[in-house]
Amino acid sequence: MEKTYKITSSVGLHARPSTVLVAGVTPFASDIQLEYKGKTVNLKSILGVMSLGVPTGEVVTIKAEGPDAEAAIAKVSELMISEGLGQEC
Numbered sequence: 001m002e003k004t005y006k007i008t009s010s011v012g013l014h015a016r017p018s019t020v021l022v023a024g025v026t027p028f029a030s031d032i033q034l035e036y037k038g039k040t041v042n043l044k045s046i047l048g049v050m051s052l053g054v055p056t057g058e059v060v061t062i063k064a065e066g067p068d069a070e071a072a073i074a075k076v077s078e079l080m081i082s083e084g085l086g087q088e089c
Helices: 013-023 046-051 071-082
Strands: 002-008 031-036 039-042 059-065 086-088
Touching: 002 071, 013 046, 031 071, 039 046, 059 071, 059 086, 071 086
Parallel strands: none
Antiparallel strands: 002 059, 002 086, 031 039, 031 059
């Protein structure tokens, strides 16, 4: 399962936005990946997410695979919108 988002946060996916996403998906059993410009990192890794340096206005893809993949993607969508991090494409 996957969804694409346009990052709308004024700081991109920097420290606070990355922390919000990582904390939100850590409880899920599924493997959750964030893809940006051909690079893929584990969305449960704060250092991995921040290493991508995703700026405002860029598009990222979140992929989840596992027993609770659908719920994990729903949580990412909820956080993106409620925290003002991004919007679905």
